[in-house]
Amino acid sequence: MRTLVILLAILAAGKVGYQEYTYRTALHTSLIDAYRTRALNACFRAATINRMVGSSRAWTRPADLDLVIGKRSLNVQFWQMGHALWPAKFRHPFLLVTPGGTARRVICEYDIVNRQAAVFRV
Numbered sequence: 867m868r869t870l871v872i873l874l875a876i877l878a879a880g881k882v883g884y885q886e887y888t889y890r891t892a893l894h895t896s897l898i899d900a901y902r903t904r905a906l907n908a909c910f911r912a913a914t915i916n917r918m919v920g921s922s923r924a925w926t927r928p929a930d931l932d933l934v935i936g937k938r939s940l941n942v943q944f945w946q947m948g949h950a951l952w953p954a955k956f957r958h959p960f961l962l963v964t965p966g967g968t969a970r971r972v973i974c975e976y977d978i979v980n981r982q983a984a985v986f987r988v
Contacts, residue, residue, distance in 0.1 A: 894933050897959060901978055902931065907962040908983035909974035918972050918985050924965035932962045
């Protein structure tokens with residue numbers, strides 16, 4: 867009887883884990899697909915303003931496009947929930963875009979909530 871209970875617990879944990887994995891994967895893919903063109907346009911505009919990458923081809927076919935939650939460069943601790951930048955550090959989704967071609971040392975960080983792009987060199 868004990869082995870049956872342990873087996874059912876393992877199956878239940880596996881089911882919950884698989885559901886969570888598929889939910890996160892689908893959410894990740896759908897957010898990237900939904901904001902891809904907006905992010906690429908904003909990154910191209912920010913790069914031309916800062917004169918980092920002038921080629922539009924580098925931004926139309928990015929080398930890497932990844933979704934991250936929170937901006938790691940902000941100096942806010944987890945327990946400082948009243949801080950004005952706390953949501954940007956721990957809750958806002960960002961798209962990190964690495965342009966294709968020869969401009970691989972440039973990264974664009976697109977804030978989905980504020981609809982702003984920041985381009986910087988690595």
